[in-house]
Amino acid sequence: MSGRITIVLIEGSFLIRSGIENLLKELQGLHLVEVYDGSEKHLIEKINASKPDCIILNPEMIKDSLNSFVLSLNIEATLIGLLSNDTPSQIKSRFKYCLNINDDKHELINNFKKIIGFGKPNKNRGSENQSLSKREIIILKHITSGLTNQVVAEKLFLSVHTVMTHRKNITKKLGIKTVSGLTVYALLNKIIEIQEIDQ
Amino acid sequence: MRIEKDMKLADVIHHDFSLIPVINRFGIQLGFGESTIEEICDKRSVNTEFFLTILNTYHDPQYFPKKHLRSFPASTLIEYLRKAHQYYLEQKIPEIKELISKLTKESDENKDTYRLALNFFEEYQDEFISHLDREENFVYPYVVELEKAIEIGKVTSGLLGQMESYSINDYEDEHDNVEEKLFDLKNLIIKYLPALENNSTSYKILLELFDLEKDLREHARIEDMILVPKVEAMEFTIKKMSR
Numbered sequence: 001m002s003g004r005i006t007i008v009l010i011e012g013s014f015l016i017r018s019g020i021e022n023l024l025k026e027l028q029g030l031h032l033v034e035v036y037d038g039s040e041k042h043l044i045e046k047i048n049a050s051k052p053d054c055i056i057l058n059p060e061m062i063k064d065s066l067n068s069f070v071l072s073l074n075i076e077a078t079l080i081g082l083l084s085n086d087t088p089s090q091i092k093s094r095f096k097y098c099l100n101i102n103d104d105k106h107e108l109i110n111n112f113k114k115i116i117g118f119g120k121p122n123k124n125r126g127s128e129n130q131s132l133s134k135r136e137i138i139i140l141k142h143i144t145s146g147l148t149n150q151v152v153a154e155k156l157f158l159s160v161h162t163v164m165t166h167r168k169n170i171t172k173k174l175g176i177k178t179v180s181g182l183t184v185y186a187l188l189n190k191i192i193e194i195q196e197i198d199q
Numbered sequence: 200m201r202i203e204k205d206m207k208l209a210d211v212i213h214h215d216f217s218l219i220p221v222i223n224r225f226g227i228q229l230g231f232g233e234s235t236i237e238e239i240c241d242k243r244s245v246n247t248e249f250f251l252t253i254l255n256t257y258h259d260p261q262y263f264p265k266k267h268l269r270s271f272p273a274s275t276l277i278e279y280l281r282k283a284h285q286y287y288l289e290q291k292i293p294e295i296k297e298l299i300s301k302l303t304k305e306s307d308e309n310k311d312t313y314r315l316a317l318n319f320f321e322e323y324q325d326e327f328i329s330h331l332d333r334e335e336n337f338v339y340p341y342v343v344e345l346e347k348a349i350e351i352g353k354v355t356s357g358l359l360g361q362m363e364s365y366s367i368n369d370y371e372d373e374h375d376n377v378e379e380k381l382f383d384l385k386n387l388i389i390k391y392l393p394a395l396e397n398n399s400t401s402y403k404i405l406l407e408l409f410d411l412e413k414d415l416r417e418h419a420r421i422e423d424m425i426l427v428p429k430v431e432a433m434e435f436t437i438k439k440m441s442r
Contacts (some may be wrong), residue, residue: 014261089370175390181324181383188391 224282
């Protein structure tokens with residue numbers, strides 16, 4: 001499941017939610033992680049915690065203003081408005097990207113492909129299917145020998161943030177999330193030797 | 200499909216056989232003939248409403264139990280959750296471990312490699328056990344205490360202290376962490392372990408892993424959708440009582 005794009009959906013209507021879920025199944029690499037109807041407690045915190053690449057939002061579902069909703073998101077996610085022909089234009093204009101529920105299937109899919117194709121989370125989509133880069137292999141080697149992000153960063157003269165970005169990309173490419181999982185991978189591929197782990 | 204009390208349990212199982220381990224947790228075994236859910240529950244003194252809530256939540260990810268369906272005592276729910284834990288610990292995990300050990304034996308040249316997978320699984324097992332232990336020894340007794348306090352109408356200072364230091368809201372967050380290792384193990388087997396001549400053991404392991412993953416997902420959903428709101432309501436009542 002490498003290179004997948006995670007999506008959170010906020011829509012009150014069961015029928016529309018199911019429709020969107022079906023639509024997303026048609027597009028490879030998309031993964032709907034959470035579905036909300038907008039009435040949930042601590043909705044923003046929940047969205048922030050699941051760190052999606054994309055948020056599909058029916059703006060009518062949120063109690064607060066759209067502005068304060070967007071401002072309280074502390075993640076870099078592509079926001080997609082779930083709108084209809086009847087959505088007032090002042091709301092429509094707030095969204096850079098939108099899906100129109102009145103469109104037919106073909107249009108919806110094309111539209112969606114366009115959005116995720118140009119959207120931020122997809123910037124390095126082309127490279128996701130490739131094997132690890134040299135840099136990533138070095139970082140993997142350090143991490144799996146038990147070093148923390150901080151120490152790896154110091155060793156390689158990188159910022160901790162850069163190390164974390166590399167780690168994220170490694171996980172995306174391999175489909176392995178935990179350090180011990182990565183360790184097994186590194187051993188299998190002779191990136192590290194058993195003795196190095198014990199240090 | 201919505202599962203109702205007048206349905207034959209046999210028909211329900213035909214429709215969704217992954218419910219078999221779930222009904223086992225209520226002490227119900229296969230061989231129920233033509234009996235309906237209600238008849239079986241009456242015979243075994245199982246709370247029918249509760250049984251239906253669990254089956255439906257487990258069967259349909261879209262299902263959300265209405266408030267009146269959540270009227271059974273928290274202790275009934277806890278009893279079910281403990282049974283589920285028992286199933287994971289005594290059946291599922293040992294079975295998967297056995298299969299992975301078998302894989303280690305089957306691989307002639309790559310024994311060390313497959314032993315890595317076994318080690319990885321054992322690590323997962325340890326983490327999983329300590330997660331369940333925490334629920335059983337800390338979270339569940341806390342819930343039972345809350346319910347007791349409401350029943351007798353008296354709140355001890357110990358319970359209030361516990362409420363302050365740990366609210367059920369924190370508990371929802373703890374679920375995701377255990378899942379990641381299971382996900383990794385699937386990918387290690389599918390993508391990275393060296394190929395064997397015969398895939399049948401690997402296939403069995405994957406079936407088991409996908410199955411366990413689904414079971415755990417529904418288990419967590421039952422906890423998040425039913426237990427957590429119930430406890431939140433009880434915490435609220437107790438706060439009012441102690442004022």
